[in-house]
Amino acid sequence: xxxxxxxxxxxxxxxxGINGEIMDIAVSDGRIVEEVGSGxxxxxxxxxxxxxxxIDSHTHICGTKVNFGRYMSPEDMRAGRTPRRGRMHSTSxxxxxxxYGNSYRYSGMGYTALLEGAMAPLEARxxxxxxxxxxxxxxxxxxxxxxxxAIMEAVREKDTKRAAAIVGWTLAAVxxxxxxxxxxxxxEAWGWxxxxxxxxxxxxxxxxxxxxxxxxxxxxxxxxxxxxxxxxHCNNLGLPGNYRTTLDTFDLVPDLNRKRxxxxxxxxxxxxxxxxxxxxxxxxAEEITRSVNEKPQIVIDMGQVMFGKTTTMTADGPMEFxxxxxxxxxxxxxxxxxxxxxxxxxxxxxRKNLVNSIMWAIGLELALLTKNPWQCLxxxxxxxxxxxxxxxxxIGLLMSRKYREAEFATIHPDTEHRVSLPSIERELDWQEIxxxxxxxxxxxxxxxxxxxxxxxxxxxxxxxxxPLKIGEVDPGREYERVIEGxxxxxxxxxxxxxxxxxxxCLVWGNNTTIWVKPKISExxxxxxxxxxxxxxxRYYTVRMRNYPVQEEYLKRNLCIExxxxx
Amino acid sequence: xxxxxxxxxxxxxxxxxxxxxxxxxxxxxxxPIQREGKGWKDITYDEAILRTVEMLRDAERPLLFGWSGxxxxxxxxxxxxAEVLRGVIDNTSSVCxxxxxxxxxxxxxxxxxxxxxxxxxxxxxxxxxNPIEAHPRHLSRYTRYAExxxxxxxxxxxxxxxxxxxxxxxxxxxxxxVQVTPGGDYAVLSALRAIVRGxxxxxxxxxxxxxxxxxxxxxxxxxxxxxxxFYFGLGxxxxxxxxxxxxxxxxxxxxxxxxTKATISAMRGHYNVYGSNEVNTWMTGYPFGIDFARGIAFYxxxxxxxxxxxxxxxCDACLVVASDPAAHFPRACVExxxxxxxxxxxxxxxxxxxxxxxxxxxxxxxIDAAGTAYRMDGVPIRMRRVLKTDYPSDEEILGRxxxxxxxxxxx
Numbered sequence: 001x002x003x004x005x006x007x008x009x010x011x012x013x014x015x016x017g018i019n020g021e022i023m024d025i026a027v028s029d030g031r032i033v034e035e036v037g038s039g040x041x042x043x044x045x046x047x048x049x050x051x052x053x054x055i056d057s058h059t060h061i062c063g064t065k066v067n068f069g070r071y072m073s074p075e076d077m078r079a080g081r082t083p084r085r086g087r088m089h090s091t092s093x094x095x096x097x098x099x100y101g102n103s104y105r106y107s108g109m110g111y112t113a114l115l116e117g118a119m120a121p122l123e124a125r126x127x128x129x130x131x132x133x134x135x136x137x138x139x140x141x142x143x144x145x146x147x148x149x150a151i152m153e154a155v156r157e158k159d160t161k162r163a164a165a166i167v168g169w170t171l172a173a174v175x176x177x178x179x180x181x182x183x184x185x186x187x188e189a190w191g192w193x194x195x196x197x198x199x200x201x202x203x204x205x206x207x208x209x210x211x212x213x214x215x216x217x218x219x220x221x222x223x224x225x226x227x228x229x230x231x232x233h234c235n236n237l238g239l240p241g242n243y244r245t246t247l248d249t250f251d252l253v254p255d256l257n258r259k260r261x262x263x264x265x266x267x268x269x270x271x272x273x274x275x276x277x278x279x280x281x282x283x284x285a286e287e288i289t290r291s292v293n294e295k296p297q298i299v300i301d302m303g304q305v306m307f308g309k310t311t312t313m314t315a316d317g318p319m320e321f322x323x324x325x326x327x328x329x330x331x332x333x334x335x336x337x338x339x340x341x342x343x344x345x346x347x348x349x350x351r352k353n354l355v356n357s358i359m360w361a362i363g364l365e366l367a368l369l370t371k372n373p374w375q376c377l378x379x380x381x382x383x384x385x386x387x388x389x390x391x392x393x394x395i396g397l398l399m400s401r402k403y404r405e406a407e408f409a410t411i412h413p414d415t416e417h418r419v420s421l422p423s424i425e426r427e428l429d430w431q432e433i434x435x436x437x438x439x440x441x442x443x444x445x446x447x448x449x450x451x452x453x454x455x456x457x458x459x460x461x462x463x464x465x466x467p468l469k470i471g472e473v474d475p476g477r478e479y480e481r482v483i484e485g486x487x488x489x490x491x492x493x494x495x496x497x498x499x500x501x502x503x504x505c506l507v508w509g510n511n512t513t514i515w516v517k518p519k520i521s522e523x524x525x526x527x528x529x530x531x532x533x534x535x536x537x538r539y540y541t542v543r544m545r546n547y548p549v550q551e552e553y554l555k556r557n558l559c560i561e562x563x564x565x566x
Numbered sequence: 567x568x569x570x571x572x573x574x575x576x577x578x579x580x581x582x583x584x585x586x587x588x589x590x591x592x593x594x595x596x597x598p599i600q601r602e603g604k605g606w607k608d609i610t611y612d613e614a615i616l617r618t619v620e621m622l623r624d625a626e627r628p629l630l631f632g633w634s635g636x637x638x639x640x641x642x643x644x645x646x647x648a649e650v651l652r653g654v655i656d657n658t659s660s661v662c663x664x665x666x667x668x669x670x671x672x673x674x675x676x677x678x679x680x681x682x683x684x685x686x687x688x689x690x691x692x693x694x695x696n697p698i699e700a701h702p703r704h705l706s707r708y709t710r711y712a713e714x715x716x717x718x719x720x721x722x723x724x725x726x727x728x729x730x731x732x733x734x735x736x737x738x739x740x741x742x743x744v745q746v747t748p749g750g751d752y753a754v755l756s757a758l759r760a761i762v763r764g765x766x767x768x769x770x771x772x773x774x775x776x777x778x779x780x781x782x783x784x785x786x787x788x789x790x791x792x793x794x795x796f797y798f799g800l801g802x803x804x805x806x807x808x809x810x811x812x813x814x815x816x817x818x819x820x821x822x823x824x825x826t827k828a829t830i831s832a833m834r835g836h837y838n839v840y841g842s843n844e845v846n847t848w849m850t851g852y853p854f855g856i857d858f859a860r861g862i863a864f865y866x867x868x869x870x871x872x873x874x875x876x877x878x879x880x881c882d883a884c885l886v887v888a889s890d891p892a893a894h895f896p897r898a899c900v901e902x903x904x905x906x907x908x909x910x911x912x913x914x915x916x917x918x919x920x921x922x923x924x925x926x927x928x929x930x931x932x933i934d935a936a937g938t939a940y941r942m943d944g945v946p947i948r949m950r951r952v953l954k955t956d957y958p959s960d961e962e963i964l965g966r967x968x969x970x971x972x973x974x975x976x977x
Contacts (some may be wrong), residue, residue, distance in 0.1 A: 067848050068675070070847045071671075072671055074671055074851070074852060077852060077865070078865075081862040083861025084861055089646070090850070092850060093851050097851075098847075098850060099848050099849065100849070101851075123945055125938065126844070126940075129848075129938065133848060133849065191682065191793070192686070192792060192793065330672065330674035332677070333674075333677065333823075334675075334677050334679070334944065335678035335679065335682045336678070337682045337684070338681060338685075345674070539681065539685055539715045541679065541680045541707065542947070550948055552936075
């Protein structure tokens with residue numbers, strides 16, 4: 001039995017209510033336990049900050065469009081290269097690293113679980129193949145339903161149970177985790193080169209609105225008792241004045257779940273824009289956070305932008321085309337039959353650009369103006385706002401007004417007239433950062449019960465020890481030490497094994513893919529629904545029996561079975 | 567439907583001409599063979615694997631080439647082997663759609679899955695390709711003869727344009743055939759781009775053999791279509807202009823998206839060449855032509871691609887997997903292949919066998935081995951096994967080799 005005793009750990013574990021206590025953590029057989037035998041390996045944490053393993057609740061790391069981002073960008077691959085060394089394979093890439101690159105760099109930063117934000121069900125096998133080569137984190141994939149024909153037909157028929165049955169069948173078939181809606185309705189319209197412009201706009205041919213899709217999917221998700229809520233990328237991403245669409249979306253959301261939010265809105269920075277054009281573009285973070293502060297049923301993530309080069313990639317095909325027309329750089333698009341779309345373009349966020357500067361400020365405003373850190377999680381929508389390796393700087397910005405002011409002095413001078421950031425005094429504390437980078441994610445994803453995001457006995461032994469003594473660092477002033485500290489752990493422990501020591505990965509790794517299988521009665525089994533099967537075989541280019549992802553594609557895996565109303 | 571008698575496939579119903587050939591197959595090697603004098607001797611799989619590993623161990627600059635005709639699981643092991651050996655790994659795209667990939671790396675790729683074309687495309691353009699011969703089911707499954715959700719009257723609802731230097735079988739079933747002077751594709755595509763951008767007045771009376779009126783008509787057909795699917799083949803990729811032709815075609819399609827919906831895709835060759843590109847990309851960052859000599863993955867097509875490594879007589883051992891370079895490479899490259907130790911892993915003897923020192927026969931994916939293949943549109947498919955034989959799969963053979971090579975380099 002593999003046992004570890006971590007001594008002198010300065011633990012922050014918000015879920016268990018531990019805040020900066022010096023204590024020992026005992027690990028046995030991959031789990032945290034009350035005590036271990038005398039033969040346990042002892043790690044002296046030296047009073048360093050010890051947190052549950054980091055969890056990214058919205059990142060793009062594996063699958064068709066991520067890989068196409070690599071494929072079309074040798075210049076990005078050249079921008080981050082490491083050779084094979086010890087138990088680490090070679091890596092390439094800066095904003096879209098190879099799978100090993102993602103895994104090693106996340107592990108070095110203390111991350112032990114990742115949710116791929118957008119998996120097209122038809123191409124799910126690809127995502128799972130890349131998961132197998134992302135060895136140091138547990139992985140989950142949200143499944144795209146934004147332009148799903150069968151779903152839209154069920155919405156049109158106002159048949160929520162049927163929508164739930166389709167979601168249930170699809171999740172189990174593609175070994176997915178939760179429901180993702182990316183520009184609902186818009187990706188189908190993009191099949192004709194069109195888009196939708198509000199939640200009441202009508203999707204061509206299907207005659208449903210984004211609002212109806214969102215409402216039905218929220219109810220279907222609760223019917224299936226999925227661990228995670230609907231995960232939405234709102235309509236109108238990136239457009240001036242889009243905050244109204246975001247607020248309209250939030251206003252649709254009932255509070256239906258006692259354990260978690262009812263809607264997870266992702267990368268809200270990209271959806272909190274005022275103005276009528278780029279010339280009067282401004283922040284509406286105050287309006288957005290006012291709504292979030294009133295609605296405990298909503299959790300958002302930041303989608304923070306950081307200056308520099310990156311690659312944008314999303315299932316939101318029409319949005320990427322708009323971005324292409326602004327940037328005139330290379331553009332890829334990949335529509336997926338009967339389901340969704342996607343697009344990719346490289347971008348450079350510049351400090352000297354007013355719009356980019358405002359975007360940078362908005363992300364920070366969202367985090368600082370959301371009162372409850374459990375409702376605003378730290379992300380960059382990796383790599384859309386910035387590659388995840390920039391997270392430590394974001395932590396620094398959130399913890400230090402001084403750092404924000406120093407940065408603000410370097411950005412476009414007109415920014416101050418368009419944002420409220422300079423007037424915000426709040427500096428987040430260590431506990432709030434722990435919420436925004438792991439505990440909040442675990443709760444929002446509904447994986448606390450399987451042992452994620454906490455360090456109490458019974459939890460999975462996913463632990464990150466950072467070289468930071470929180471009593472000796474003043475984050476407000478010494479933000480550089482905070483950034484350095486979060487850049488690389490002393491130890492990252494995954495399922496009770498030391499997987500990374502000061503950035504050096506020590507094991508080949510073997511991740512767990514977490515997926516969800518709702519228990520559905522025969523009556524609602526879509527595999528036995530003649531109309532569904534007939535349409536499937538007629539209009540997809542893959543037969544229904546060949547569509548489900550076979551067991552061969554899941555190495556280690558954990559299936560969460562849910563009790564449903566169907 | 568496949569009929570099996572005595573462990574052999576004797577009939578394959580409903581397969582296309584290419585599929586039928588694959589299922590019925592040429593005679594397969596019974597086991598590994600090694601060159602001995604002017605002939606061959608039988609060796610065991612253990613011996614073949616050990617000798618291959620010895621060859622690779624001894625090599626200073628090994629080349630691992632091919633990969634497009636095997637499953638993803640084997641391709642992944644190939645990349646790990648190249649990494650541990652510090653060798654060069656390349657796939658057949660470097661002599662096929664490599665230029666298309668270079669074009670994509672410059673300007674991107676507005677594409678879609680095949681079902682999107684089947685259900686929506688009212689205008690299909692085939693440029694420099696001849697699917698009736700090379701992709702016999704493309705027209706019936708996805709375009710000309712396919713019933714789509716928004717196109718219930720397949721043949722009547724769709725318009726097909728074929729552009730090529732001569733009228734092919736596919737040209738015969740087109741609504742409009744565009745005959746381009748050899749080497750003139752770039753100019754014709756440029757003219758179309760100009761027209762789409764509203765510059766009709768600058769178009770000369772004819773461009774590379776295509777009359778102005780026809781250019782206008784094609785452009786109008788595009789602008790009036792609801793969904794355009796543009797497919798291109800080696801006629802565009804490997805003719806004068808190469809990747810610049812493809813770049814021009816992509817930019818035409820990008821431009822058309824400002825007016826209507828348009829997508830473009832390459833008609834890929836080997837059934838899993840795209841899988842090899844995908845695997846190489848998620849594991850190394852690059853789709854083909856990867857050199858691990860410095861430990862990192864290094865990509866510079868024209869330098870790190872198989873033809874170049876062979877033409878410079880640089881590599882000193884070659885492992886060929888699931889492809890036939892001797893049938894496609896320039897003579898100088900094949901001569902070098904004959905001079906250096908070469909091992910072929912392939913179910914069938916092929917032209918490369920004549921230059922090899924060892925050949926290891928394996929199971930065929932989709933017949934007696936299961937595995938993953940990526941369709942030309944990026945959709946991954948599980949290839950099932952229909953027959954059980956004693957042949958090991960590529961994954962098994964390569965997996966054993968990699969395990970032995972790993973022992974040389976303990977972490």
